[in-house]
Structures are given as structure tokens and as C-alpha cells.
Amino acid sequence: MTASNNQISNTRVLVAQIPEGVAPNKSHFRTVTVTEDKPELEDGAIFVKNSVLSLDPYIKYDFSSGNEESPVAGFGLGKIVDSKNPAFPVGSTFFGPVRWESYSVLTQDQGLGESINLDAGLDKDLPLSVYNGVLGLSGFTVWDSLKRLGNLKKGETIYISSAAGTLGLLAGQLAKRQGLRVIGSAGSDEKVAYLKNELGFDAAFNYKTQDRRAALTEAAPQGLDIYYDLVFDDTVDIALDLLNPHGRIISVGTLALHQGQEPAAPKNLINILMKQLRYEGYMVYEYFDQWESFWKEVTPLVKNGEIKFAETVIEGELDIVAETYSRFLQGGYKGKVSVKIADL
Ligand SMILES: NC(=O)c1ccc[n+]([C@@H]2O[C@H](COP(=O)([O-])OP(=O)(O)OC[C@H]3O[C@@H](n4cnc5c(N)ncnc54)[C@H](OP(=O)(O)O)[C@@H]3O)[C@@H](O)[C@H]2O)c1
Numbered sequence: 093m094t095a096s097n098n099q100i101s102n103t104r105v106l107v108a109q110i111p112e113g114v115a116p117n118k119s120h121f122r123t124v125t126v127t128e129d130k131p132e133l134e135d136g137a138i139f140v141k142n143s144v145l146s147l148d149p150y151i152k153y154d155f156s157s158g159n160e161e162s163p164v165a166g167f168g169l170g171k172i173v174d175s176k177n178p179a180f181p182v183g184s185t186f187f188g189p190v191r192w193e194s195y196s197v198l199t200q201d202q203g204l205g206e207s208i209n210l211d212a213g214l215d216k217d218l219p220l221s222v223y224n225g226v227l228g229l230s231g232f233t234v235w236d237s238l239k240r241l242g243n244l245k246k247g248e249t250i251y252i253s254s255a256a257g258t259l260g261l262l263a264g265q266l267a268k269r270q271g272l273r274v275i276g277s278a279g280s281d282e283k284v285a286y287l288k289n290e291l292g293f294d295a296a297f298n299y300k301t302q303d304r305r306a307a308l309t310e311a312a313p314q315g316l317d318i319y320y321d322l323v324f325d326d327t328v329d330i331a332l333d334l335l336n337p338h339g340r341i342i343s344v345g346t347l348a349l350h351q352g353q354e355p356a357a358p359k360n361l362i363n364i365l366m367k368q369l370r371y372e373g374y375m376v377y378e379y380f381d382q383w384e385s386f387w388k389e390v391t392p393l394v395k396n397g398e399i400k401f402a403e404t405v406i407e408g409e410l411d412i413v414a415e416t417y418s419r420f421l422q423g424g425y426k427g428k429v430s431v432k433i434a435d436l
Contacts, residue, residue: 098129098130099127099128099129099130100127100128100129100130100194100195101125101126101127101194102125102126102127102128102193102194102195103123103124103125103193103194103409103410103411104123104124104125104126104163104191104192104193104194104410105121105122105123105163105164105192105193105410105411105413105414106121106122106123106124106162106163106164107120107121107164108120108121108122111152115152115418115421115422116152116414116417116418116421117418118414118415118418120414121164121413121414123410123411123414130174131174131197133174133175133176133197134176134199135176135177136176136177136199136200136204137175137176137177137197137198137199137200137204138172138174138175138176138177138180138186138197138198138204139172139173139174139175139195139196139197140170140171140172140173140186140188140190140195140196140197140198141170141171141172141173141194141195141434141436142168142169142170142190142193142194142195142196142433142434143168143169143170143171143220143432143433143434143435143436144168144169144170144220144221144224144405144430144431144432144433145166145167145168145190145192145413145430145431145433146166146167146168146169146224146428146429146430147166147413147416147417147420147429147430147431148166148167149347149350149351149421150350151164151165151166151417152350152421153350162191163191163192163193164191164192165189165191165192166189166190166191166192167187167188167189167190167224167229168187168188168190168196168224169185169186169187169210169220169221169223169224169228170185170186170190170196170436171183171184171185171186171436172184172185172186173195177200177204179209180204180207180209184209184210184211185209185210185211185214185220185223185436186207186208186209186210187207187208187210187223187224187228187229188203188204188206188207188208189203189206189207190203192410192413193410194410194433194434205377206377208229208380208383210223212383212384212387213227213383213384213386213387213391215227215391215395217395218391218394218395219405220432220436221403221405221428221430221432222394222401222403224403224428224430225258225401225403225427225428225430226258226261226262226390226394226399226401226403226428227387227390227391227394229376230258230259230262230428231262231386231390232376232382232383232386233259233344233374233376234259234262234263234266234344235262235266235386235389235390236374236376236379236382236386237342237344237374237376238263238266238267238320238342240374240379241340241342241370241372241374242267242318242320242340242342243340244267244270244272244318245272245317246270246271246272247271247272247273248272248273248317248318249272249273249274249275249312249314249315249316249317249318250263250264250267250272250273250274250275250316250317250318250319250320251275251276251277251308251311251312251316251318251319251320251331252264252267252274252275252276252277252320252322253276253277253299253319253320253321253322253323253327253347254277254278254322254323254345254347255276255277255278255283255287255293255296256276256278256279256283256284256286256287257322257347258401258402258427258428259322259344259345260276260278260320260322261291261400261401261402261427262399262401263320263322264276264287264291264293265291265292265399265400266399267318267320268291268292268293269398272317272318273294273295273312273314274292274293274294274295275293275294275295275296275297275308275311275312275316276293276295276296277296277297277298277299277304277307278296278298278299279298279299279300280298280300281298281301283298284296284297284298290400291400294311295311295312296311297311299327304327304330305330305333305334308330308331308334309334312334314336315334315335315336315339316331316334316335316336316339317335317336317338317339317340318339318340318341318342319331319335319339319340319341319342320342320344321341321342321343321344321345321356322344322345322347323345323346323347323348324343324345324346324347324348324349324355324356325348325353325354325355325356326354326356326357326358327356328341328356328358329356329358329359329360332358332360332361332363332364332369333360333363335363335367335369336367337367337368337369338367338368338369338370339367339369339370340369340370340371340372341369341370341371341372342372342374343371343372343373343374344373344374401427401428402426402427402428403426403427403428403429403430404425404426404427404428404429404430405429405430405431405432406425406429406430406431406432407431407432408431408432408433409433410433412431413431413433416429416431
């Protein structure tokens with residue numbers, strides 16, 4: 093890439109110090125602002141003005157990629173301001189793996205495979221931030237994985253771990269709409285009450301204070317048909333025991349690993365054979381051709397309130413992202429958390 097004469101001011105959040113054994117806080121980051129030439133793009137590349145940055149737990153594991161040359165990596169929404177890629181024309185609204193900076197370059201090899209041109213689904217009556225949550229990658233993951241792997245049938249019972257998280261909330265609501273009995277677990281009594289009273293879950297329990305096997309056995313007297321796993325811990329062992337013949341485990345998330353917990357390592361896999369279960373993983377990036385169908389079906393439900401979601405959007409300059417991220421890791425916000433650093 094060679095420089096042109098046009099210049100931009102680009103503020104970047106860099107890693108000042110790798111957090112060793114502690115949660116990252118403001119002191120681990122530094123923010124710099126540089127005036128630089130607009131990049132000259134190679135074929136297939138795009139240049140994005142970032143607007144909304146997504147805060148996600150996994151980001152803290154990628155800090156080693158952040159250094160003076162390379163800001164912290166995450167996902168975000170923005171506007172394409174230069175493009176050598178016909179799928180992402182100038183002016184379109186973008187979601188993808190940007191960095192914590194005002195402007196990002198993405199190339200075919202670095203990030204565009206995980207990116208979406210949002211223009212086909214963008215509804216101007218909704219805040220842009222919903223495309224970082226219920227109508228974005230999180231929502232699409234749930235909708236598509238349930239359709240593709242769930243084989244949901246009315247009257248069946250589904251259990252969702254991390255049910256009050258971004259993906260879990262939607263998984264429960266979509267399953268409920270299809271007539272399933274929906275059970276969720278979450279980490280506080282307040283979240284459990286929210287699942288039952290506001291989202292219509294049939295049963296919910298606090299996985300931190302209740303025995304998971306006992307709570308699930310009580311909540312699913314007819315057994316489980318589907319375990320929608322967002323956690324990837326030893327709950328898999330419990331699900332394998334409680335699943336009915338021809339039951340399914342849909343493995344989507346690894347939240348336990350983000351917390352440094354041991355990964356699932358079930359010792360009762362014999363259940364897969366004896367009960368003819370299906371245990372299948374799902375990775376959203378293979379299925380991006382389905383976005384328009386997703387928006388067509390789910391956008392009206394979000395607009396008319398039939399699908400509920402929770403989000404927190406903090407507005408400010410890029411230098412608040414580090415502090416906000418530290419608070420986010422301590423559980424200081426509700427729902428999907430974004431930082432809005434600029435208008436589109
Ligand atoms: N496979 C794919 O294609 C794909 C696509 C998108 C996302 N994902 C993954 O899906 C997972 C869920 O994402 P999300 O956006 O819904 O997460 P999220 O909204 O950030 O959910 C965070 C919540 O998860 C709960 N949690 C954290 N650690 C937990 C643990 N060890 N056990 C149980 N619950 C725990 C916490 O709530 P409590 O208070 O309830 O503990 C926390 O508030 C992530 O692992 C994400 O990377 C996968």
C-alpha cells in the first residue's frame with residue numbers, strides 16, 4: 093500500500109502493557125492520534141470509518157496482537173469511505189473485524205471473509221447498534237444455527253446455557269415462537285426473573301447458586317431434546333445424560349473458556365451411541381449467504397417488540413473504549429455492549 097496526498101486524523105487504542113494474570117484496566121492501554129495519508133488500497137480492500145465498536149469478552153485474549161503498529165482488534169460497524177471491492181461499495185454500511193481506531197483498512201486476506209455489507213438489511217427506524225446484536229452477527233448465528241442444526245419440533249424441550257446473554261436471549265425467544273418448552277440458566281436471580289417474567293421462558297435457574305443437574309431434571313420432567321450450548325463446560329455431561337433419544341447438542345459458544353475455566357471433556361459420550369444423539373458444532377462464517385432471509389424474518393419481530401433484546405451503548409471518543417472495556421469485563425453493563433465513537 094502506498095500513501096496518497098489526502099490525509100486523515102486517526103486515533104488508535106494500543107496495548108501499553110499486556111495484563112499478566114489480572115483483568116485489563118485503563119492502565120494497560122494507551123491512545124494515540126496520528127495524522128496520516130489516506131491509504132491507497134490494493135484490489136479487494138476497503139477503508140472503513142468506524143462508528144460503533146463491539147465489546148466482547150474474547151478481545152482480552154487477543155491483546156498480544158495489539159502493539160504500537162497494531163491497535164486492539166475487535167468487531168465494529170462503520171461506513172465504507174474507500175473501496176476496491178465491488179461487494180463493499182463506498183457509502184455502504186459495514187460490519188466486520190475492525191480495530192479500535194477511527195479508520196480501518198480490511199483486505200481480502202485480513203477480515204473481509206468475516207464481514208457483512210449491511211445495506212440489504214438496514215432499517216433506518218432502528219438504531220445502528222442493533223446490527224451489533226440482535227440483527228447482527230449474534231442474531232444471525234442463533235437464527236441460522238437453530239434452523240440448520242436444531243430440527244426444532246413443537247412440544248420439544250430446549251435448554252439454553254447463558255440464556256440471558258446476547259445469543260441466549262434470542263435462542264429462547266425463537267424456540268418459544270416455535271412452540272418448544274424453553275429452559276434457560278443465568279448467573280443471577282435478577283436475570284432468572286427476567287427470563288421467566290419478561291421473555292416467557294417456561295423455566296429458568298441460577299447456575300451459580302443451584303445444582304445444575306437437579307435444577308434441569310426438575311425443569312425438564314420429560315427430558316431434554318436440545319441443548320443449545322453457549323458455554324462449553326461440564327454442563328455437556330449433564331445434557332448428555334438428560335437428552336432424550338435422537339436429542340441434539342448444538343455447540344455454539346465457549347464462554348467458560350473466556351473465563352479461564354476447563355473446557356468440556358465429557359466422559360459419558362456413550363450416550364451419543366446409545367440414544368442416537370447428534371452433537372454438532374456451528375461456525376457462522378460458512379453461512380453468510382442467508383443474511384437477507386434472516387433480516388426479512390427477524391427485523392419485523394424486533395421492530396414490533398415481539399422479539400426483545402437488551403443492549404447498552406456508551407457514546408464518546410475512542411479514549412473511553414479502554415475504560416469501558418474494563419467495566420464491561422466486570423459485568424457493569426446490561427445486554428450487548430457497544431461504544432459509539434462517531435456518527436455514520
Ligand atoms: N459459533 C459461532 O459462530 C458464534 C457466533 C457468535 C458468537 N459465538 C459465541 O457465543 C457465545 C455467547 O456469545 P454472547 O454474545 O451471547 O455472549 P455475551 O452476551 O457476552 O454473554 C455474556 C454472558 O455469558 C454469561 N457467562 C459468562 N461466562 C459464563 C460461564 N462460564 N458459564 C455460564 N455463563 C457464562 C454471563 O452471564 P451470567 O450472569 O448469566 O453468567 C455473561 O454476562 C460466545 O462464546 C461467543 O464467542 C459463537
